Amino acid sequence: MTKPKIAFNWASSCGGCEIAILELGTKLVELKDKIDIVFWPAAMDFKYSDLESMPDQSIDVTFFNGAIQNSENEHLAQLLRAKSKVLVAFGACAYMGGIPALANTKSKEQIFDSSYKETPTTENPQHVIPQPKFQAPEGELTIPELYNTVKTLGQVVDVDYSVPGCPPVGPQVEKVVGTFLSGELPPKGAVLGASDKSLCHECKLEKTDRRVAKLVRTYETIPDPKKCLLEQGIVCMGPATRGGCGAICMDANNPCKGCYGPLPNVVDQGAKMLSALASILDADDEETIQKLADGVVDPIGTFYRYGLAKSLLRRTKQ
Amino acid sequence: MTERFEPRIVGFLCKWCAYTGADLAGTSRMKYPPNINPIRVNCSGRVDPTLVLKAFASGADGVLIAGCHPGDCHYTNGNMKTIKRFKLLQNLLDQFGIERERIRLEWVSASEGERYASVVRSMTEEIRNIGPLNWKRSMEVIA
Numbered sequence: 001m002t003k004p005k006i007a008f009n010w011a012s013s014c015g016g017c018e019i020a021i022l023e024l025g026t027k028l029v030e031l032k033d034k035i036d037i038v039f040w041p042a043a044m045d046f047k048y049s050d051l052e053s054m055p056d057q058s059i060d061v062t063f064f065n066g067a068i069q070n071s072e073n074e075h076l077a078q079l080l081r082a083k084s085k086v087l088v089a090f091g092a093c094a095y096m097g098g099i100p101a102l103a104n105t106k107s108k109e110q111i112f113d114s115s116y117k118e119t120p121t122t123e124n125p126q127h128v129i130p131q132p133k134f135q136a137p138e139g140e141l142t143i144p145e146l147y148n149t150v151k152t153l154g155q156v157v158d159v160d161y162s163v164p165g166c167p168p169v170g171p172q173v174e175k176v177v178g179t180f181l182s183g184e185l186p187p188k189g190a191v192l193g194a195s196d197k198s199l200c201h202e203c204k205l206e207k208t209d210r211r212v213a214k215l216v217r218t219y220e221t222i223p224d225p226k227k228c229l230l231e232q233g234i235v236c237m238g239p240a241t242r243g244g245c246g247a248i249c250m251d252a253n254n255p256c257k258g259c260y261g262p263l264p265n266v267v268d269q270g271a272k273m274l275s276a277l278a279s280i281l282d283a284d285d286e287e288t289i290q291k292l293a294d295g296v297v298d299p300i301g302t303f304y305r306y307g308l309a310k311s312l313l314r315r316t317k318q
Numbered sequence: 319m320t321e322r323f324e325p326r327i328v329g330f331l332c333k334w335c336a337y338t339g340a341d342l343a344g345t346s347r348m349k350y351p352p353n354i355n356p357i358r359v360n361c362s363g364r365v366d367p368t369l370v371l372k373a374f375a376s377g378a379d380g381v382l383i384a385g386c387h388p389g390d391c392h393y394t395n396g397n398m399k400t401i402k403r404f405k406l407l408q409n410l411l412d413q414f415g416i417e418r419e420r421i422r423l424e425w426v427s428a429s430e431g432e433r434y435a436s437v438v439r440s441m442t443e444e445i446r447n448i449g450p451l452n453w454k455r456s457m458e459v460i461a
Contacts, residue, residue, distance in 0.1 A: 105413070271367035274410060278402035286401060293405035300413045312371040314457055317415030 004060040004181070007039035007051075008090075009080055011066030011073035012100045012150065017091035018042045018065070020167035024174060034181060039080075051079055059083050061180050063090040063163075067100045067309060068151040071132075072144035081157040086185070088176075088192075092166040092259045094153040095191075096269075097309025099166070101150040104308050104315035105300055108148040148318075152309045161186070163193045166259035166306055169245050194244035196264050199256050203238055203247040205229065211282035215295030218255065229255045230280065235302055240266070240273035259306045268312045270303030325379040325445040327438075329356040330365045334392040335427050336384035342431030350435035351442040354382065361385065362423075363396030367407050370421065374411075377454040380420045380445045382437070387425040397425070419444040420451060 010018060024031065038059055039046050062084040068074050081087055092098040103111060112129045116122060132145040153159055163176055172193035179185070179192060186192065195202070210231040223229055229236040229250065236255035238247075242263055249256055262269035277296070283289045296302050304311050331337040337358045343350065359365060362385025370381050383400065391397045404423045411421055422441055426434045 266368075268368045268371055270410070271371055274367050274406050275403055278406050279399060281402045283402070284398060289402050289405050293402070293409055296406060296409065298413075299406070299410040303410065312368070312375040313414050313453065314375075316413065317451075317453075318456070 003034060003036040005038045005058065006035045007037070007059045007062040007080065007084065008042070009039065009062065009064050009066075009076055010042050011064065011076060011094070011153075012069035013066030013091065013093040013098065015042065016167040017093075020091070020165070020170065020173050021063075023170035024177070025170075027174060031177065048076075048079075051083060054083050056082050057085050059085065061086045061088060063088050064094050064153055065091040065167075066153075067093040067097050068147070068153060068156045069100055069103065070144040070146050074147075074156055077153055077157050086160045086180070087153075087157065089153040089159045089162040091168055092164055092261065092306045094159075095162040095164050095310070096261050096307040097150050097152050098259075098306050101152075101307075101309035102301065102305070103150050106316075107318055108146055111146070149315050150309050155309070160188055162191050162261075164191060164242060164259065164261040165193070165245060168193050169248065171246075172244055191242070191261070191264070194242045194260050197243050198263055199238040199241045199243040199245070199247060199260065202243045203228075203250050203256075205250055207231065211280050213282045213292075215292060217297065223253055225253050229253075230277075235273075235277060235296060237269075237273055237303075237305075239276040240269050257305045258303075261307060261310075269307045270300075270311055273303050274299075323446055323450060325353050325442055325450070326377065327354045327380040327382055327441060327445065328373040328378045329354045329382040329384065329438075330359050330362065330369065331356050331382075331426075332362045332385040332392075332397075333358050333360050335386035335390065335425075336362070336434065338428035339384075339426040339430045339434040342429065343435045344431075346431050348431055348435040350438045353442045354438050361391070361393050361396035361400075363391075363393065363399040363403075365400065365403075367403060367410075370407060374416060374420075374451065374453050375457070377452075379451045380422070380441060382422050382424065382441060384424045384426045384434070384437070387427055390427065416451065417448055419448055 039051050062080045064080060068077055089095045093100055116124055116129045117127055132142060134141045176193040205228045206226055207228040212233045214233050216233045223232045223234060234255045237258035238256040241256050241258045242260040245260055258269060266272050281292045283292050331340055340356055362383050365383050373381050385397045385400055388397055424437045
């Protein structure tokens with residue numbers, strides 16, 4: 001029997017998803033005997049030309065992490081789609097845009113201005129900013145072009161499965177890999193390696209029916225490590241987020257930031273969290289309600305930290 | 319001659335007050351712009367923010383949420399839930415760059431047909447002044 005051919009790719013992401021694969025540890029060594037890794041730029045020496053020379057549909061499963069933020073990301077997405085039988089959006093960035101998609105609150109020009117002109121540590125008196133093409137004496141040089149709007153993998157090519165998480169946690173990665181090795185594939189479009197219930201179902205913190213009279217940000221308080229963080233006034237995305245991660249952020253006394261994405265049949269994760277938060281605000285007059293609402297200082301960064309590209313509005317108005 | 323911009327407004331009207339108010343405006347033959355597409359909901363507190371975002375994302379220029387006056391809610395405090403949600407939603411839409419004129423929360427009782435008509439009149443005018451939102455089209459061309 002031939003071993004299944006597997007590919008991994010890294011687009012616009014931090015590399016944490018690659019670490020999530022390494023988290024398999026010694027199991028990765030055992031896995032090596034069961035699969036054939038045909039492309040994995042982060043860990044092994046492969047060139048894009050190697051990939052281009054493969055026949056179409058020759059890769060059994062591709063795990064693609066990272067959002068689509070430049071022309072190189074998009075090229076690789078299309079190339080891997082053509083070469084793979086199954087394409088998996090692996091991790092929050094490929095699935096929902098992730099942290100890179102917060103760039104959708106700015107335009108490309110604003111990002112360049114901030115990175116190459118305005119930051120105090122930037123020394124760039126000639127205001128040089130990257131150009132996709134440059135005519136050097138030796139010939140034309142090109143670099144990938146940055147896009148104005150970050151997209152999810154699914155907004156660029158057809159995606160078969162998604163694995164949420166920033167990054168997907170080790171035990172879930174193992175389970176997902178096991179699913180593919182078993183050959184029994186779930187229905188197309190399924191979200192793998194996560195639960196169908198909200199994070200609150202697996203969170204061990206004590207929940208009562210308390211409402212909140214004041215919202216606080218994490219740096220402003222030291223929460224009681226036994227009680228529900230939301231009830232302590234910290235915006236925790238738990239109610240609007242899929243479980244499956246094991247509520248590990250709560251173990252570190254940190255609120256959920258939503259990296260496992262929306263629950264099944266939810267269109268917009270941020271809208272659901274906004275709704276859930278509104279229902280526990282303890283106020284009855286407009287002024288107090290306004291004050292409480294203003295307690296969410298950065299609504300997009302709070303409700304759409306990982307999901308802006310996949311949300312209904314997708315980016316801010318330009 | 320350039321054509322006058324006709325805003326498309328989606329109205330979520332609660333069944334017990336605002337929708338009945340709108341009905342009264344109609345049966346009393348009050349005049350107001352035809353720019354609103356009313357959707358009857360059981361309570362303004364039932365208007366999930368998803369619906370508002372979806373309206374904007376699908377091409378609406380404005381969204382009106384209208385319900386019973388505070389204290390008059392058919393379900394005791396549904397409209398209080400609406401205010402809380404609305405304030406959070408307003409702050410969120412600010413950040414998305416959607417002007418405040420485009421989203422309104424108004425209280426209209428079943429007997430306030432004229433109030434409903436004047437809300438629709440003023441909202442239509444305000445949105446006409448700031449122009450189309452075009453979210454759908456601008457999202458199609460994003461690169």
